[in-house]
Amino acid sequence: MKKQKINWQEEDRKYIWHPAQQMKDGEVFPPVVADHAHGSYIYDEHGKEYIDIISSWWCNLLGHANREINEAVKKQLDTMEHVIFSNFTHRPAIELARELMTVLPRGLCRFNYCDNGSSAVECALKMAFQYQHQIGQTRRTRFMCLDSSYHGETIGALSVGSMDLYARIYKPMMMNNIHLNGLDCFRCPYGKTRESCQVECFASAEEAFAAHGRETVAVVVEPVLQGAAGMRIYPPLYLKKLRELCDRYGVLMIDDEIAAGFGRTGKFFAIEHAGVSPDILCTSKGLTAGYMPMSIAITTEAIYQAFYDDYEKHKAFVHSHTYAGNPLGCVIALTVLRIMKRDHLLERVNTLGKELHEELMKALGNHPHVGEIRHIGLINAIELVEDRKTKKSFAPGKRIGWHVFRKAMEKGLVLRPIGDVIYFNPPLNIERETLKEAVKRCREAVEDVLPAGR
Numbered sequence: 001m002k003k004q005k006i007n008w009q010e011e012d013r014k015y016i017w018h019p020a021q022q023m024k025d026g027e028v029f030p031p032v033v034a035d036h037a038h039g040s041y042i043y044d045e046h047g048k049e050y051i052d053i054i055s056s057w058w059c060n061l062l063g064h065a066n067r068e069i070n071e072a073v074k075k076q077l078d079t080m081e082h083v084i085f086s087n088f089t090h091r092p093a094i095e096l097a098r099e100l101m102t103v104l105p106r107g108l109c110r111f112n113y114c115d116n117g118s119s120a121v122e123c124a125l126k127m128a129f130q131y132q133h134q135i136g137q138t139r140r141t142r143f144m145c146l147d148s149s150y151h152g153e154t155i156g157a158l159s160v161g162s163m164d165l166y167a168r169i170y171k172p173m174m175m176n177n178i179h180l181n182g183l184d185c186f187r188c189p190y191g192k193t194r195e196s197c198q199v200e201c202f203a204s205a206e207e208a209f210a211a212h213g214r215e216t217v218a219v220v221v222e223p224v225l226q227g228a229a230g231m232r233i234y235p236p237l238y239l240k241k242l243r244e245l246c247d248r249y250g251v252l253m254i255d256d257e258i259a260a261g262f263g264r265t266g267k268f269f270a271i272e273h274a275g276v277s278p279d280i281l282c283t284s285k286g287l288t289a290g291y292m293p294m295s296i297a298i299t300t301e302a303i304y305q306a307f308y309d310d311y312e313k314h315k316a317f318v319h320s321h322t323y324a325g326n327p328l329g330c331v332i333a334l335t336v337l338r339i340m341k342r343d344h345l346l347e348r349v350n351t352l353g354k355e356l357h358e359e360l361m362k363a364l365g366n367h368p369h370v371g372e373i374r375h376i377g378l379i380n381a382i383e384l385v386e387d388r389k390t391k392k393s394f395a396p397g398k399r400i401g402w403h404v405f406r407k408a409m410e411k412g413l414v415l416r417p418i419g420d421v422i423y424f425n426p427p428l429n430i431e432r433e434t435l436k437e438a439v440k441r442c443r444e445a446v447e448d449v450l451p452a453g454r
Helices: 008-015 023-027 067-077 091-100 117-134 155-159 164-173 200-215 236-249 270-274 301-305 327-342 345-364 400-410 432-449
Strands: 034-038 041-044 049-051 108-114 142-145 216-221 252-256 280-283 295-300 370-376 379-384 421-424
Touching: 049 432, 067 327, 091 108, 091 327, 108 117, 108 301, 117 155, 117 216, 117 252, 117 280, 117 295, 117 301, 142 200, 155 164, 200 216, 200 236, 216 236, 236 252, 236 270, 295 301, 327 345, 345 370, 345 379, 345 432, 379 400, 379 432, 400 421, 400 432, 421 432
Parallel strands: 142 216, 216 252, 252 280
Antiparallel strands: 034 041, 041 049, 108 295, 280 295, 370 379, 379 421
16 A cells, blocks of 8 residues: 655644744745755755755754764763763763863853753843842842843743843733843934944943942843844944943843854854953853754852852752753764864854855845845844835835745745844855855845835
């Protein structure tokens, strides 16, 4: 009897609830059934290729099915897949901490292993809160966060974000935090350009610290690059000034490097652009190159020592994750670090990033509906607007970015938008020819939806 062919898209529709999308859209734009992936390409069940120009949600740092990483995972799998990380330790976790010490901002030296980006942020929030209380700062109960920030989707992480798209309906469940204004450099309310900016918007932070600095535990930042806000890029000077304010008021700085870390901005960690160090740094995504969930909240010796005491003092950090310090994840991260150093990938990111920006400017820089193409490292973000001169946005109901995404997928390019911002955030080792082909497919997709004469 002939075996009946399975329609995997139909099977998906029966069972799967996909993240971050309206499932009803699947009636006109069903999910692609990925069959395999290699390098910068994903291949569907019919053999069609898609350039993964967004690194599968920004985490695929060194290409799919990377041979070196695959071999490291196979070797570790035969040794130990997982072990409880309370009262046990293992060489991969220790070696990873030692290796990260060579690239971390100054002062960070204690590693709390978690299992995804949001959980690292939650860990950092709890760690900061408990630290302040254990040093006698019991009046500090609130957090500050930047305008249009995003730090994850657990309740604590949502509470230190400033995007209603993700948080509005959950506000009755969330903490009452302090949200700063500013940082939209494309539509600067002070009329400044990126070249003339002196972070005039920092006045909002100064006002917030004057009013609430003594009750604030920590300020949480996405350094230099705000991803979910539309790949907003802001001046490092803002972070330098913020670090000074934190020091003056005794407020901790939590640095969310989940999206921007591991070379994405041309520095190993994005906060390096400002030349300052945070009190806690959260990293994930690129840490394990998209292979498996793992994250770390990394802090200072001073914070660590506030928890170090006799058992009966009840100062321990009673916070845990089942998969904390997973050996497979640690081995992957060690391999990522080795490849990045050996292949001088930071230098490549900065060189190739400029080339990519030039190619995109040639292709779309003069398009009447392209308001700005901003870039840092290999990240390039194209903001689509209704009116280039006034920077007026399209009405959200038009879903321009989504239509460009659909066209790009038809052409074999994964160009998942953030509203009407489409962006490139490719693997750090992507080939030049692949980038050029991606630019070509991107231009065609934009022009199909927004003809230049329209």
